[in-house]
Amino acid sequence: MEHKVEQMISAEALQQRVKELGDEISTYYAGSEHLILVGLLRGSVIFMADLARAIDQPVTLDFMTVSSYGNAMSSTRDVKVLKDLDEDIEGADVLLIEDIVDSGHTLSKVLAMLALRNPRSLKICTLLDKPSGREVDVAAKWVGFEVPDTFVVGYGIDYSQRYRNLPYLGKVVPV
Numbered sequence: 616m617e618h619k620v621e622q623m624i625s626a627e628a629l630q631q632r633v634k635e636l637g638d639e640i641s642t643y644y645a646g647s648e649h650l651i652l653v654g655l656l657r658g659s660v661i662f663m664a665d666l667a668r669a670i671d672q673p674v675t676l677d678f679m680t681v682s683s684y685g686n687a688m689s690s691t692r693d694v695k696v697l698k699d700l701d702e703d704i705e706g707a708d709v710l711l712i713e714d715i716v717d718s719g720h721t722l723s724k725v726l727a728m729l730a731l732r733n734p735r736s737l738k739i740c741t742l743l744d745k746p747s748g749r750e751v752d753v754a755a756k757w758v759g760f761e762v763p764d765t766f767v768v769g770y771g772i773d774y775s776q777r778y779r780n781l782p783y784l785g786k787v788v789p790v
């Protein structure tokens with residue numbers, strides 16, 4: 616599709632919000648014996664790198680690769696786990712880090728999988744929430760920004776693998 620990208624959220628606004636989230640998360644998990652940040656590859660990697668440095672608590676990092684969009688603009692609803700966690704999460708405080716919750720299929724599948732491993736707690740922090748896309752209920756404890764019904768890119772988020780390296784958040788607009 617012929618398209619252009621229009622800025623929606625500036626790099627400065629993203630950084631400011633990440634700092635606020637980092638402060639809230641640090642306070643919430645103060646005293647936790649083992650806080651694991653679990654990033655869902657690939658979209659969360661840039662947000663997670665910034666958020667982890669805004670958290671003033673010891674954390675460990677782990678990653679899963681799940682994919683449901685392929686190179687398309689709508690979810691296949693068939694969420695595939697391509698890479699599982701490396702670490703055992705039993706008894707740990709697990710904070711799932713997502714770039715965007717849209718239909719909710721990705722996180723609902725991952726939450727169900729990880730809950731079976733008996734973590735001490737299991738919560739979600741997502742940079743973006745697109746409530747208009749929701750098909751299954753998923754509640755994130757921390758949300759950076761709510762976005763309208765547009766296809767967003769940048770700051771880790773792709774359209775057909777492009778635009779992940781934009782420092783700001785944009786929307787894809789047909790031309």
Ligand SMILES: O=P(O)(O)OC[C@H]1O[C@H](OP(=O)(O)OP(=O)(O)O)[C@H](O)[C@@H]1O
Pocket residue numbers: 655656657658659681682683684685690713714715716717718719720721722772773
């Ligand atoms: O709520 P949903 O409708 O399930 O959509 C959200 C998921 O879709 C995207 O992942 P994608 O499958 O495109 O993989 P990626 O992280 O590698 O971009 C995004 O990164 C989220 O993980």
Ligand code: HPA
Pocket residue numbers: 684715717718765766767768772773774
């Ligand atoms: O708006 C979006 N943009 C990019 N990837 C996505 N995956 C779910 N929603 C989106």
